[in-house]
Amino acid sequence: MRMTACFTSIVIVLAATAAPALAEGVDPCAGIDTNLTDKRAREYAHLIVDAFSKDLKPSERFKPSDVEVESFLGSGHWSAVNASIPTADMGMFFFQEVGGKKQFKDVWGGIAEASEVPQVIKWAEDLGAPHNLATCFADQVSFDDSADSPFGFTVDLIFSTKAEERLTALHEEVVVSASYYGDPSEKGKEFSDDVGRFDLGTETVQVPASPGIAKISGNQVGESDLEWIEGRPNVNVNVFTARISGDDNLISCDFIDGPLDDVIQSMPVALHCTLIEEEVDAELKP
Structure with a gap:
């Protein structure tokens, strides 16, 4: 797995699991809400600031305008956004809606190899994310090194x-x-x-x-x-x-x-x- 981000709040461990890999010919994001509106981008920028910036030193804190939200995945009470903050590269930030409020759960940083897809799905499901969201997320952060050249x-x-x-x-x-x-x-x-x-x-x-x-x-x-x-x-x-x-x-x-x-x-x-x-x-x- 290529880790491109430096999110100090998490530790990601990929352990062996029997979770199924992505099926050939099946859209892994079927039924997932992927519509990133301006309103959503602003909302999640504020949520990410609330989750991370408050724990930083005053000189290191950042504003919603410093957060770049690139994509959105939603299913039921769960959602995830691919976003970057000043202190790290792109990461997938997971949220769960509880009592009408979205709560930050965890963040994934980096790219996984195709062989690691089952573990990636399990990681998201262990957070509590529904299987369809976990599967779509795994597809978006995985890359098949075995099939492609080092220039892909x-x-x-x-x-x-x-x-x-x-x-x-x-x-x-x-x-x-x-x-x-x-x-x-x-x-x-x-x-x-x-x-x-x-x-x-x-x-x-x-x-x-x-x-x-x-x-x-x-x-x-x-x-x-x-x-x-x-x-x-x-x-x-x-x-x-x-x-x-x-x-x-x-x-x-x-x-x-x-x-x-x-x-x-x-x-x-x-x-x-x-x-x-x-x-x-x-x-x-x-």
């Missing part, structure tokens, strides 16, 4: 309400395009492109236009390709509509352009998508 990563696609409604009505899908590149080595300079970069190849995946994790396998790049560049690869990631319903791209999404290692360290990287007509500025991630 995940992104968390998040759509505005207007974008999701429009794309659903049009039966549209989205394409995630990942282009790998690097500064050419002496060997690669002869083959660099017109801006002086060495192209390592592009991988695209087409997925439904709904919130969820998209996985880039990284199989486009091999270890032997690294001799053509200096250091480690960079990656540029863009998201656009698959143009099933028409010739034009309909969405504007956050994008990635930088060191691949930073992307892997931060995955799943949240990419927000809105309709172009909403005129929301896209952000460089992670």
Whole structure:
């Protein structure tokens, strides 16, 4: 398991368990409320501040505006949000509603390998979370290292309400395009492109236009390709509509352009998508 966060309030132990893994061909988030509204984002930012900031030194305390809420999962009286705070990387914060009030339960930080999914599900269920929420959470924080290369990563696609409604009505899908590149080595300079970069190849995946994790396998790049560049690869990631319903791209999404290692360290990287007509500025991630 890759631990990318430093949440000092928790200790995560993955013990052997017989809990079932995710079934092939089944949507692990079916029936889960994933609609992250602005109101919800503000509510959970305050809840996270209440849970963490009060125990910090005055100089280390943070405000709701310092909390970045990226995604939401809800089932019954349980919910979880993927969010970051100034003192840590992204984590999944779990809450239970008791007596009409949401109570913080625990936080998970990091990415789990596919073989650890049963333990991840059990961890959430041991908190008291319902099985469907635990299963969806496990899918969102897991990554299949055995199937993909060391150059693979995940992104968390998040759509505005207007974008999701429009794309659903049009039966549209989205394409995630990942282009790998690097500064050419002496060997690669002869083959660099017109801006002086060495192209390592592009991988695209087409997925439904709904919130969820998209996985880039990284199989486009091999270890032997690294001799053509200096250091480690960079990656540029863009998201656009698959143009099933028409010739034009309909969405504007956050994008990635930088060191691949930073992307892997931060995955799943949240990419927000809105309709172009909403005129929301896209952000460089992670």
